[in-house]
Amino acid sequence: MRAISVAPAAPVDAAVRAIIEIDDIDFHYGPARALHDITLNIKERQVTAFIGPSGCGKSTLLRCLNRMNDLIDGARVTAGQIRIDGVNIYDPRVDAIELRKRVGMVFQKSNPFPKSIYDNITYGLRIQGEKNKGRLDEVVERSLRGAALWDEVKDRLHESALGMSGGQQQRLCIARAIAVEPEIILMDEPCSALDPIATAKVEELIHELKKQFTIVIVTHNMQQAARCSDRTAFFYLGKLIEFADTRTIFMNPANPQTEAYVSGRFG
Amino acid sequence: MSTTAAAIFNRPTPAKRAETVVFWLLRLATYFVLFCAAFIFIDIGWKGGSVVFRTQAPFLNVPFLTEAPETLNVFTLDGQPRTMGDRAFRAFKATHEAELKGVRIETYVYSAGGIFPNIVGTVLLVAGSVLIALVLGVLSAIYLSEYATDGPFIRFLRLAIINLAGVPSIVFGLFGFGLFVIALDFGVSLLAGWLTMAFMVLPIIITASEEALKAVPRGYREGSLALGATKFQAITTNVLPYALPGILTSSVLSIARVAGETAPIMFTAAFVVRDELPWQVAKWTDFFFQGVMALPYHIYVVASKIPQNEYTRDVQYGTAFVFLFTVAAIAMTAVILRQRLRKRYKW
Numbered sequence: 001m002r003a004i005s006v007a008p009a010a011p012v013d014a015a016v017r018a019i020i021e022i023d024d025i026d027f028h029y030g031p032a033r034a035l036h037d038i039t040l041n042i043k044e045r046q047v048t049a050f051i052g053p054s055g056c057g058k059s060t061l062l063r064c065l066n067r068m069n070d071l072i073d074g075a076r077v078t079a080g081q082i083r084i085d086g087v088n089i090y091d092p093r094v095d096a097i098e099l100r101k102r103v104g105m106v107f108q109k110s111n112p113f114p115k116s117i118y119d120n121i122t123y124g125l126r127i128q129g130e131k132n133k134g135r136l137d138e139v140v141e142r143s144l145r146g147a148a149l150w151d152e153v154k155d156r157l158h159e160s161a162l163g164m165s166g167g168q169q170q171r172l173c174i175a176r177a178i179a180v181e182p183e184i185i186l187m188d189e190p191c192s193a194l195d196p197i198a199t200a201k202v203e204e205l206i207h208e209l210k211k212q213f214t215i216v217i218v219t220h221n222m223q224q225a226a227r228c229s230d231r232t233a234f235f236y237l238g239k240l241i242e243f244a245d246t247r248t249i250f251m252n253p254a255n256p257q258t259e260a261y262v263s264g265r266f267g
Numbered sequence: 268m269s270t271t272a273a274a275i276f277n278r279p280t281p282a283k284r285a286e287t288v289v290f291w292l293l294r295l296a297t298y299f300v301l302f303c304a305a306f307i308f309i310d311i312g313w314k315g316g317s318v319v320f321r322t323q324a325p326f327l328n329v330p331f332l333t334e335a336p337e338t339l340n341v342f343t344l345d346g347q348p349r350t351m352g353d354r355a356f357r358a359f360k361a362t363h364e365a366e367l368k369g370v371r372i373e374t375y376v377y378s379a380g381g382i383f384p385n386i387v388g389t390v391l392l393v394a395g396s397v398l399i400a401l402v403l404g405v406l407s408a409i410y411l412s413e414y415a416t417d418g419p420f421i422r423f424l425r426l427a428i429i430n431l432a433g434v435p436s437i438v439f440g441l442f443g444f445g446l447f448v449i450a451l452d453f454g455v456s457l458l459a460g461w462l463t464m465a466f467m468v469l470p471i472i473i474t475a476s477e478e479a480l481k482a483v484p485r486g487y488r489e490g491s492l493a494l495g496a497t498k499f500q501a502i503t504t505n506v507l508p509y510a511l512p513g514i515l516t517s518s519v520l521s522i523a524r525v526a527g528e529t530a531p532i533m534f535t536a537a538f539v540v541r542d543e544l545p546w547q548v549a550k551w552t553d554f555f556f557q558g559v560m561a562l563p564y565h566i567y568v569v570a571s572k573i574p575q576n577e578y579t580r581d582v583q584y585g586t587a588f589v590f591l592f593t594v595a596a597i598a599m600t601a602v603i604l605r606q607r608l609r610k611r612y613k614w
């Protein structure tokens with residue numbers, strides 16, 4: 001078994017509120033069933049990691065949480081509920097647009113818009129109609145500081161975001177997401193295209209962000225899950241195999257499949 | 268060792284000879300196309316250029332570019348061959364009534380004067396129809412690429428659009444005549460011509476715009492939506508601007524098509540001759556309901572007149588030359604606009 005460094009045990013406090021409750025979710029892409037009866041709770045201001053081999057449904061589940069799957073033809077939740085703050089987000093009365101303002105997302109492939117750094121950060125506020133220059137300036141600085149990017153880019157806010165390095169682009173996307181002040185940030189393999197140094201910076205950032213936000217991260221990199229998450233869910237073939245605090249998943253998994261996966265025997 | 272050395276010496280094998288032949292065929296085919304294009308351009312450029320340009324200042328045949336077409340009168344007086352436009356001839360006739368008695372006067376329609384109203388008409392026709400087609404086409408393309416859920420109906424719609432591209436232009440002309448000119452009672456008018464030609468180029472614009480929209484990375488759409496944008500906001504702020512250069516490429520193609528077509532306008536918008544210029548209308552609404560003269564139709568008219576001789580030839584080549592130049596100029600405007608947009612929205 002490989003030695004894996006595990007983050008110091010997070011205070012796994014039963015009293016921490018579950019902000020997202022996933023309750024017996026089934027999900028289909030057309031006729032193909034992608035998720036089977038998933039039930040898990042995500043606690044406020046913790047980092048929850050979804051791990052598992054490709055095609056196991058972890059990204060699908062993540063994209064259910066802000067209803068990004070709505071955009072895919074034929075994709076739908078077929079059973080169960082996802083409650084955020086106690087509200088079923090698939091209730092017809094729920095506005096997906098408002099939901100996405102509260103549940104931000106960072107994508108696998110960093111996707112800065114081909115605009116200036118400033119315009120990228122202010123995009124979310126501008127489409128909400130914010131025009132006050134002073135307020136926008138303030139949000140840009142706060143978000144970039146929040147994403148540990150301010151010192152690197154403060155002198156070129158009005159240059160194209162496409163001129164940044166890959167790691168900076170991904171942190172810009174994080175800054176853009178926190179600019180609209182969400183409560184939850186979903187990260188879909190945010191470091192898969194980054195080198196180890198840029199990855200380390202993003203991980204550090206995740207550590208900082210959890211003071212303020214609830215973070216759900218999908219990752220292929222088990223060390224990353226071990227390093228930066230409080231709780232880890234292991235998925236396989238659309239099923240949730242095991243969900244526990246990260247230390248348990250990596251050091252003492254209950255399920256032999258989990259043990260085989262985290263020790264690198266498959267996947 | 269020795270066999271390799273022998274084998275790699277350049278010896279003609281059947282495969283190599285075949286390749287040489289094919290290579291020359293490909294090359295000749297390309298050169299033949301180039302030769303034909305060059306021949307057309309040089310012929311029109313040379314013969315038309317000699318009508319439009321002058322060797323002395325102002326180096327341009329100003330009347331040809333600024334006057335309306337007139338009938339050319341050709342006659343011989345006192346052993347001197349004379350050519351005169353209609354207006355000049357009438358003035359001349361008033362003072363030289365006696366001398367002209369018995370003189371044989373040949374007339375050639377539209378071989379004197381210029382082609383100014385035709386240039387204006389073509390520019391108006393092209394601008395209006397491309398504008399209408401762009402608005403309709405881009406809206407449909409947005410619907411098809413961003414909103415429509417793929418299904419039998421949408422597939423049928425796409426097939427219909429592609430088929431529309433295969434409809435001969437004369438059919439469009441008659442359709443426009445039946446619908447706009449007669450049924451909707453627009454008369455032979457700019458509006459009828461605009462709509463007819465807009466429908467004709469819609470398939471080009473829809474197809475190209477859809478491709479341009481599809482080429483915009485998905486990440487831009489998802490990124491916007493994840494920040495709480497509505498689909499429409501995502502499209503207008505983060506998809507359409509990046510697709511604009513591609514959409515304008517389609518408009519360049521449509522400009523060439525619209526400007527060149529004669530069949531769709533001969534029933535719907537074109538007059539053989541009209542004295543007023545398009546802006547000489549009583550009230551502004553009349554602007555849309557007037558027919559215009561147009562370059563391609565003028566070429567058709569002057570080319571189909573009999574007899575053909577050196578007098579008619581000048582106006583034919585001159586018009587063709589100005590026509591090519593006008594189309595190139597309009598297309599160039601779109602190309603420059605596209606270049607600017609590309610620079611502004613680089614991705």
